[in-house]
Amino acid sequence: MAFQPVRTVTSAAVPLLRDNIDTDAIIPSREMKSVAKTGLADGLFAGWRYLDEKTRTPDPAFVLNAQRWAGAQILLGGQNFGCGSSREHAAWALAEYGFRAIIAESFNPIFHGNCVRNGILPVALDAVPIAALDAVVHIDLTTQTVACAGQEWPFHLDEESRAMLLDGLDPIALTLHDADLIAAFETHDRAARRWAWEPLEGSLHD
Amino acid sequence: MSGLTLFDKLWDAHSVRSLDTQTALIAIDRILLHERTGGIAMKALAEDGRAVRDPARVFVTMDHVVDTLPGRGDRTIMPTGTQFITQTREAALAAGVTLFDLGDPRQGIVHVISPENAIVLPGLTLVCPDSHTCTQGALGALAWGIGSSEAEHALATNTLRVKRPATMRITVTGLLPDAATAKDLALHIVATIGSAGARGHVVEYAGPAIAALSVEERMTLCNMATELAAFTALIAPDEKVFAYFKGRSYAPGASQWDDAVAHWRCLVSDPDAQFDREIAIDAGNVAPMISWGTSPEQSIRLDQPVPATLAGPAGHAAARSHAYMGVDAGSPLIGLPIDAAFIGSCTNARLSDLRKAAAILQGRTVAPGLRAICVPGSSRVKAEAEAEGLDQIFRDAGFEWREAGCSMCFFAGGESFGAGERVISTTNRNFESRQGHGTRTHLASPETVAASAVAGHIVDPRGYR
Numbered sequence: 215m216a217f218q219p220v221r222t223v224t225s226a227a228v229p230l231l232r233d234n235i236d237t238d239a240i241i242p243s244r245e246m247k248s249v250a251k252t253g254l255a256d257g258l259f260a261g262w263r264y265l266d267e268k269t270r271t272p273d274p275a276f277v278l279n280a281q282r283w284a285g286a287q288i289l290l291g292g293q294n295f296g297c298g299s300s301r302e303h304a305a306w307a308l309a310e311y312g313f314r315a316i317i318a319e320s321f322n323p324i325f326h327g328n329c330v331r332n333g334i335l336p337v338a339l340d341a342v343p344i345a346a347l348d349a350v351v352h353i354d355l356t357t358q359t360v361a362c363a364g365q366e367w368p369f370h371l372d373e374e375s376r377a378m379l380l381d382g383l384d385p386i387a388l389t390l391h392d393a394d395l396i397a398a399f400e401t402h403d404r405a406a407r408r409w410a411w412e413p414l415e416g417s418l419h420d
Numbered sequence: 421m422s423g424l425t426l427f428d429k430l431w432d433a434h435s436v437r438s439l440d441t442q443t444a445l446i447a448i449d450r451i452l453l454h455e456r457t458g459g460i461a462m463k464a465l466a467e468d469g470r471a472v473r474d475p476a477r478v479f480v481t482m483d484h485v486v487d488t489l490p491g492r493g494d495r496t497i498m499p500t501g502t503q504f505i506t507q508t509r510e511a512a513l514a515a516g517v518t519l520f521d522l523g524d525p526r527q528g529i530v531h532v533i534s535p536e537n538a539i540v541l542p543g544l545t546l547v548c549p550d551s552h553t554c555t556q557g558a559l560g561a562l563a564w565g566i567g568s569s570e571a572e573h574a575l576a577t578n579t580l581r582v583k584r585p586a587t588m589r590i591t592v593t594g595l596l597p598d599a600a601t602a603k604d605l606a607l608h609i610v611a612t613i614g615s616a617g618a619r620g621h622v623v624e625y626a627g628p629a630i631a632a633l634s635v636e637e638r639m640t641l642c643n644m645a646t647e648l649a650a651f652t653a654l655i656a657p658d659e660k661v662f663a664y665f666k667g668r669s670y671a672p673g674a675s676q677w678d679d680a681v682a683h684w685r686c687l688v689s690d691p692d693a694q695f696d697r698e699i700a701i702d703a704g705n706v707a708p709m710i711s712w713g714t715s716p717e718q719s720i721r722l723d724q725p726v727p728a729t730l731a732g733p734a735g736h737a738a739a740r741s742h743a744y745m746g747v748d749a750g751s752p753l754i755g756l757p758i759d760a761a762f763i764g765s766c767t768n769a770r771l772s773d774l775r776k777a778a779a780i781l782q783g784r785t786v787a788p789g790l791r792a793i794c795v796p797g798s799s800r801v802k803a804e805a806e807a808e809g810l811d812q813i814f815r816d817a818g819f820e821w822r823e824a825g826c827s828m829c830f831f832a833g834g835e836s837f838g839a840g841e842r843v844i845s846t847t848n849r850n851f852e853s854r855q856g857h858g859t860r861t862h863l864a865s866p867e868t869v870a871a872s873a874v875a876g877h878i879v880d881p882r883g884y885r
């Protein structure tokens with residue numbers, strides 16, 4: 215599935231400066247109610263966001279509920295953001311809510327990949343600049359920089375992720391360009407590693 | 421030129437081509453799915469007009485949202501659980517993949533049934549949209565957890581575009597003391613190096629303590645590599661692993677067996693292999709462990725007091741954990757009353773785990789008013805346990821004896837332990853509300869959980885052997 219390409223994001227940044235924000239916290243399992251990638255924004259951070267989840271009474275103490283951050287497209291976090299379950303629902307919920315970038319000290323690798331595949335730009339920065347991002351933040355993926363209040367910091371994203379976000383590419387379509395190469399690899403492998411293929415062939419497979 | 425690590429060998433053998441300096445197109449030998457995330461991947465693929473490229477490589481089980489109560493069917497306590505089950509079943513049938521449905525003797529938690537049925541084998545690549553896929557690295561396979569979009573990619577192309585992880589070896593020297601289990605070792609390691617301690621790395625566990633572990637204990641250890649933020653974990657396969665696989669459903673048959681073993685024997689890191697990071701852990705220092713907070717890294721030896729709040733951001737997290745867990749800095753955990761005990765999950769619900777818990781429960785009963793639940797990791801584990809009478813020991817002790825599945829390892833809106841309840845659990849995650857809204861989870865070994873269930877409060881299992 216393709217998404218809107220991400221080149222720049224300019225927005226206020228919501229400070230949720232905790233370490234180890236896990237995917238259960240981002241989208242609690244109980245909020246994943248259907249076999250769908252949508253309908254998740256309401257459940258984003260449900261355990262923290264609502265005083266009463268049933269009636270959806272907002273907790274005024276939770277940062278996301280403050281008027282000041284309404285419509286913000288950037289979320290700030292601490293270390294190991296997105297740890298825990300591999301559920302892609304965490305990225306879907308963040309994207310549906312309107313986040314286009316997350317700036318954190320570090321990311322869980324599965325979550326990082328899920329962000330990139332859903333048009334959310336993961337930016338790894340040190341704690342000190344993150345704490346300073348309390349005005350409008352401008353992220354530019356083409357130059358790999360974050361700017362705020364006259365200061366600028368570089369960040370690094372791997373080539374593949376960068377290309378995918380900049381072009382909104384569908385990785386499956388990209389890989390299918392190599393279909394012949396994959397087939398040739400398999401023909402060779404099927405002969406070289408008979409033991410790995412044979413159990414899947416014939417009567418055993420039901 | 422230095423030698424190759426086990427990971428390098430697996431990576432090179434599956435690299436179709438390199439995509440850029442960091443990323444390669446990696447061939448995927450096996451794909452596992454479950455009803456929580458697999459249905460959505462198959463459905464999304466079909467909606468995009470794409471087919472599953474090789475259905476023979478794809479295996480689907482029902483584990484995450486199915487009820488584990490006796491006499492279960494498609495109806496679930498989780499309000500919309502039935503939809504996950506039926507849609508996954510429909511998608512699996514439409515795609516022509518192998519389904520271990522409810523009632524199938526091969527059904528169970530995905531990371532338990534895969535080794536049991538030899539779907540995973542040494543030297544294979546295997547992916548599953550589930551973060552605990554690292555469990556299966558214990559068998560010498562490159563097995564890792566992915567997201568749903570990547571699952572679609574793997575289903576459609578039998579490859580993934582993978583950024584090459586860095587390598588890290590954790591050498592566990594010496595031998596575990598008798599009182600310490602593989603679970604204690606796993607908690608000891610996450611407490612030592614932290615919950616981001618292996619971020620971006622594939623961890624190879626090596627050393628005499630690892631060689632001495634049984635195959636099932638190795639799975640317990642590797643299971644928790646995701647709690648270190650590792651890409652995955654690996655253990656070089658040895659004779660124990662070869663013997664484990666012989667004769668299992670999808671293991672190589674007689675005509676291929678010798679070739680397979682010859683290949684598997686090469687799956688070791690060369691003596692001069694260079695790792696990006698090396699860490700040594702002394703197994704002799706490992707003692708029974710328990711988590712006190714809301715991250716697996718917040719774990720201590722059973723005989724230690726709850727650590728105090730630290731200065732700085734880590735201190736903030738610790739204070740939050742103290743409040744959530746209702747524990748005080750400086751107080752011991754031993755003696756803390758518990759409301760429930762849970763034995764289950766892909767960490768600690770294989771036959772050997774149930775045997776160890778049963779050995780403690782034999783002739784004893786759980787404390788009055790305490791809720792105790794045992795959920796075998798697979799239908800096969802359940803049948804084997806029943807064949808040796810373990811179910812009777814659990815029942816006589818006052819444990820509920822369940823059907824196989826993930827059950828209350830995590831809360832999806834169905835069954836839970838309830839707010840504020842204190843649970844001692846053999847699972848792998850103690851995050852806030854992981855086992856129910858407001859539930860307080862303490863992670864420990866099956867022995868510690870069984871002994872604490874009997875006592876009604878947290879105890880050191882050494883007095884119960």
Ligand code: SF4
Pocket residue numbers: 483484529530531550552764765766767825826829830847848
């Ligand atoms: S048992 Fe728990 S950790 Fe394991 S796969 Fe199931 S839900 Fe995940």
